Structures are given as C-alpha cells and as structure tokens.
Amino acid sequence: MLPTRDLIHIFKATTRRNEAISQRKRGQESALEVRVTNDVLKVHGGAPLHGEITVRGAKNLVSKAMVAALLGDTPSRLAEVPRIRDVEVVRGLLELHGVKVIEEGNGLVFDPANVGTAEIDEINVHAGSSRIPILFCGPLLHRLGHAFIPDLGGCHIGDRPIDFHLAALRQFGAIVDKTPQGLHLTAPNGLHGTKFELPYPSVGATEQVLLTAVRAEGVTELRNAAVEPEIIDLICILQKMGAIIKVHTDRVIEIEGVTKLRGYNHRPIPDRLEAASWACAALATQGDITVKGARQVDMMTFLNVFTSVGGAFEVNDSPTDGGIRFWHPGSELRAVALETDVHPGFMTDWQQPLVVALTQARGLSIVHETVYERRFGYTDALNTMGATIQVYRDCLGGTPCRFGRRNFKHSAVIAGPSKLHAADLVIPDLRGGFSHLIAALAAEGTSHVFGVNLINRGYEDFDAKLAALGAHAERA
Incomplete structure (x- = not known):
C-alpha cells in the first residue's frame, strides 16, 4: 500500500483534475433520456429510514438449489423462496426441461x-438475463446425456469467464462444442470423477463441480474451492439428496459419486447480501432498520466492519422472529481501510452499499477490490451527487490481487463526509443499483432512478420494503 502522505497528495491532485469532468457529467441529461422508461423510481431523499423488513432465502443459494432438483428422482421442496427475477428465470428453464414447478406457501x-x-x-428467451444456465450442464448431462447453454448474461462488473466451468466439465468427460447459438455438451462415455484444482476459488465453478460430481462415477477431489455459506448450504442440500461430500481443511472438497439421488426438503439460509444492503442504508441515512431473518453467523465479517465505521447493531437469536437491528448511533462515522476477498473475507457484494455510507465518514476510506476488476463503475454517479471518490489502478492493500499491473481501476479512495444532493441516476448493475438507491435516499432533494427493475433480480419487494421503512419514493 502507498504511504498515506503520498496517497493524500495523489488523491487531492486527482480530485482537482476531475472536478471539471464531474461538472460536465451533471449536465449530460441526454445520456439519461435514452434510458427513460416506466422503470423509474422518484426518490425524495434526506430522511432517515426507520422500521422493519424481512429477508428470505439467499439469492445466491436458492437458484442453485432449484437446479439441484434436476438431480433427484423424487420431488424436492424448497422453503422461503424470494420473489426475484433470478428465481423466475430458473423456474422458466426448469419448466422448459419438463420439471413441474408448484407453488406451496412461501416455497416451491x-x-x-x-x-x-x-x-x-426457448432457452435463449428465458436465459438472456442470467448466468445460471451454465450450472444446468452437469445435471442435464446426467439426466439426458446432453445439454445446451446459451450466451450468458448477468451484471457487467468484470469478465467472469466460464473457462473454469468448461475445464472442469471436460475433465469429468464432457465434450463441449461451441456454435453460434451457444455451447452444446455431450458425454458419450458418461461422467467420471476427477481431480481438479481451481486457479481461483470461484463460487460458480465450485457449484459446477458439486452439481456434476455427485452423480459422476468415482471420487472427485476439488482443491482451492469456494467455501461461502451458500456453498456449504448447497452441500447440505446435496447431502439430503443422498450425496457423499466431505469438506476438508484448506479449501478441499471430496465428492464420492452415487448412482441416484432423491429429492430434498430444505429451508435455505437467509440472504446476507440483502441484509447488509439494508444495514448500509440505515447507516447512510442515519436511520434504524431491523432486518428479520438475518443471521449473525453469516455476517460476522461485515459486522466487524460495520462496527469499525461507527454503526451499531443488536442480534435477536429468537428461532421464530429473530434478526439483526442496524442503526446509526448519532456519532460521527469513521473512515476505514478494507479489501474485498472470498469467504471468509469481506464480500465484494457488500462493498458497493458500504461505500455510500463511507461518503458520510470523516477522513479517507480505502477500498481495494480483489474479486471483480470493474466493480467501481457505479462511483461516477455518486461523484455527480457530491461524493468525492477516486479510483486507481494501484493495489491499495496487502491482499494478493489478480488485477495488479493489469490496468484495471480496482481501488477506491473515499473522502468524507460529503453532502449528497439529488441527481438523475441510471442503474448499472444489481448491487451498484441498490447503492444508487441508498445514495438517493440519503441525498437532499428529489432523485430519479432509472432502471430500478434490475434491482428485482436480487431484492424481493423492494418497493414495499422502502414503504415499510418510511421512504418517500414512488414510481414515476
């Protein structure tokens, strides 16, 4: 990390250079006009959020659990399924492949x-906005002997290549043919256990190996695996189905393939990403929000940072109506230095909403992004609202980083506190979009947030939740 004295000098110089650019951006209304649709939220900011909301099953687990149902010979039941776009996409893909999906209370x-x-x-129509289809490969190869995967969508926050997925599938024995329509996969000799080491502990690639190995012949050993809570919960689901999976130390997972699996009955872990987003909203607006369903064990790293910034929280461990209350205690927020990392590090999806809160902290906060190389694009809009954020190509941290010397602006310095003012905002991606929404709620004046339906990919009923927290917002 650069010395603090040099960092401050560079930061101030860059700030002066970008002031003119920021002024011009405030006048670029024509760029917004091309995005004007009915998908607009009018936000009257400047008031604290107070109240209670509930989070349900984790977005990053529920969709994968739905795919896992393909592997069973009997029906599976999944409780607390959130009503979000990703669930609709996976449900549509399952139904296209002959799976009967029935709503049952709050579950499926x-x-x-x-x-x-x-x-x-039909697959292309349903899968255009999601990256989940790549995880259908293993289950479909086991069930049908072939699979088709279209071009993948998802948020544009980095390359997120599928090379790890394809390399693993080939080692299992799959043959991958690339066509203009997408990828056609076959397994003429079946799928067989293998030894595979990930170059990076990718969550998606770990899920791919798990969903493929459980019914492959023989034993699979996966090294450098992701071990996020959502991965462990997926392992619990597969174990309920009859899979034999051992989680060893040092990111090693061993899977003993079985010939058949049954259905599961599962209640997923709550969405720790959404819980942290609302926690940051409480901090940025000087509010007080209780997130029912949130669990301390899933959020320990976040809670440490939340406390370091100056936030306060209280855990309710009740099995029936437990959750975590997050609030701004009234004292001045403090700047922090942090780095995103794979679990148990600070989640990359937590940094975007937290950065909005850090614009209200006194001093220079430093955030080093080590997971996605293009995740700071959302900060341009925050600067137009009055924030002072500079992004750098340097690795402003000590964690080994894949993006050093690769010309990616993957570190940010946030100077605060800054008084935010209203602006017209275009949502760039899921987490960045929610961060824009938090900024609009914290800013003085009325903002127009375009493209808010993208938030539906990961945040259930966010309009209703805003209303429950006393936010002054309506569809424009």
Whole structure:
C-alpha cells in the first residue's frame, strides 16, 4: 500500500483534475433520456429510514438449489423462496426441461419425473438475463446425456469467464462444442470423477463441480474451492439428496459419486447480501432498520466492519422472529481501510452499499477490490451527487490481487463526509443499483432512478420494503 502522505497528495491532485469532468457529467441529461422508461423510481431523499423488513432465502443459494432438483428422482421442496427475477428465470428453464414447478406457501415444489430436452430458441428467451444456465450442464448431462447453454448474461462488473466451468466439465468427460447459438455438451462415455484444482476459488465453478460430481462415477477431489455459506448450504442440500461430500481443511472438497439421488426438503439460509444492503442504508441515512431473518453467523465479517465505521447493531437469536437491528448511533462515522476477498473475507457484494455510507465518514476510506476488476463503475454517479471518490489502478492493500499491473481501476479512495444532493441516476448493475438507491435516499432533494427493475433480480419487494421503512419514493 502507498504511504498515506503520498496517497493524500495523489488523491487531492486527482480530485482537482476531475472536478471539471464531474461538472460536465451533471449536465449530460441526454445520456439519461435514452434510458427513460416506466422503470423509474422518484426518490425524495434526506430522511432517515426507520422500521422493519424481512429477508428470505439467499439469492445466491436458492437458484442453485432449484437446479439441484434436476438431480433427484423424487420431488424436492424448497422453503422461503424470494420473489426475484433470478428465481423466475430458473423456474422458466426448469419448466422448459419438463420439471413441474408448484407453488406451496412461501416455497416451491419441483417434480423432475419428466425431464426432457428444451428448444434452443426457448432457452435463449428465458436465459438472456442470467448466468445460471451454465450450472444446468452437469445435471442435464446426467439426466439426458446432453445439454445446451446459451450466451450468458448477468451484471457487467468484470469478465467472469466460464473457462473454469468448461475445464472442469471436460475433465469429468464432457465434450463441449461451441456454435453460434451457444455451447452444446455431450458425454458419450458418461461422467467420471476427477481431480481438479481451481486457479481461483470461484463460487460458480465450485457449484459446477458439486452439481456434476455427485452423480459422476468415482471420487472427485476439488482443491482451492469456494467455501461461502451458500456453498456449504448447497452441500447440505446435496447431502439430503443422498450425496457423499466431505469438506476438508484448506479449501478441499471430496465428492464420492452415487448412482441416484432423491429429492430434498430444505429451508435455505437467509440472504446476507440483502441484509447488509439494508444495514448500509440505515447507516447512510442515519436511520434504524431491523432486518428479520438475518443471521449473525453469516455476517460476522461485515459486522466487524460495520462496527469499525461507527454503526451499531443488536442480534435477536429468537428461532421464530429473530434478526439483526442496524442503526446509526448519532456519532460521527469513521473512515476505514478494507479489501474485498472470498469467504471468509469481506464480500465484494457488500462493498458497493458500504461505500455510500463511507461518503458520510470523516477522513479517507480505502477500498481495494480483489474479486471483480470493474466493480467501481457505479462511483461516477455518486461523484455527480457530491461524493468525492477516486479510483486507481494501484493495489491499495496487502491482499494478493489478480488485477495488479493489469490496468484495471480496482481501488477506491473515499473522502468524507460529503453532502449528497439529488441527481438523475441510471442503474448499472444489481448491487451498484441498490447503492444508487441508498445514495438517493440519503441525498437532499428529489432523485430519479432509472432502471430500478434490475434491482428485482436480487431484492424481493423492494418497493414495499422502502414503504415499510418510511421512504418517500414512488414510481414515476
């Protein structure tokens, strides 16, 4: 990390150079006009958020659990399924492949008795906005002997290549043919256990190996695996289905393949990403928000940082109505230095909403992003609202980083406190979009947030939750 004295000098110089750019951006209304749709939220900011909301099953687990239902010979039941876009996408893809999906209270039932081949055009229509289809490969190869994967969508926050996925599938014995429509996979000799080491502990690639190895012949050893809580919960689901999976130390997972699996009955872990987003909203607006369903064990790293910044929290461990209360205690917030990392590090999806709160902290905060190389694009909009944030190509931290010397602006310095003012905002991606929403709620005046339906990918009923917290916001 650069010495603090040099960092302050560079920061001030860059700030002066970018002031003119920021002024011009405030006048670029024509760029927003092309995005004006009914998908607009009018936010009257400047008031604290107070109240109670509930989080349900984790977005990053629920969709994968739905895919896992393909592997069973009997129906699976998944409770507390959030009503979000990713769930709709996966449900549509499952139904295209013959899985019967039934709503049951707050959950879903999946009957895979009649799994079959889906039309390529229909798959493309359903999968355009999601990266989940790549995880269908293993289950479909086991059930049908072939699979088709379209071009993948998702948030544009980095390259997020599928090379790890394809390399693993090939080692299992899959043959991958690339066509203009997408990827066609076959396994003429079946899938067999293998030894595979990930170059990086990718969550998606770890899920791919798990969903493929459980019914592959023989034993699979995965090294440098991701071990996020959502991964462990997926392992719990697969174990309920009859899989034999051992989680060793040092990111090693061993899977003993079985010939058949049954359905599962599972209640997923709550969404720790959404819980942290609302916690940051409480901090940025000087509010007080209780997030029912949030669990301390899933958020320990976040809670440490939240406390370091100056936030306060209280845990309710009740099994029926437990959760975590987050609030701004009224004292001045403090600047921090942090780095994102794979679990048990500070989640990359936590940094975007936290940065909004850090604009209200006194001093220079430093955030080094080591997971996604293009995750600071959302800060341009915050600067137009009055924040002072500079992004750098340097690795402003001590964690080994894949992006050093690769010309990616993956470190940020935030100077505060800054008085935020209203602006017209265009949502760039899921977490960045929620950060823009938090900024609009914290800012003085009325903001127009364009593209808010993208937030539905990961935040259930956010309009209703805003209303429950006393936010002054309505669809424009």
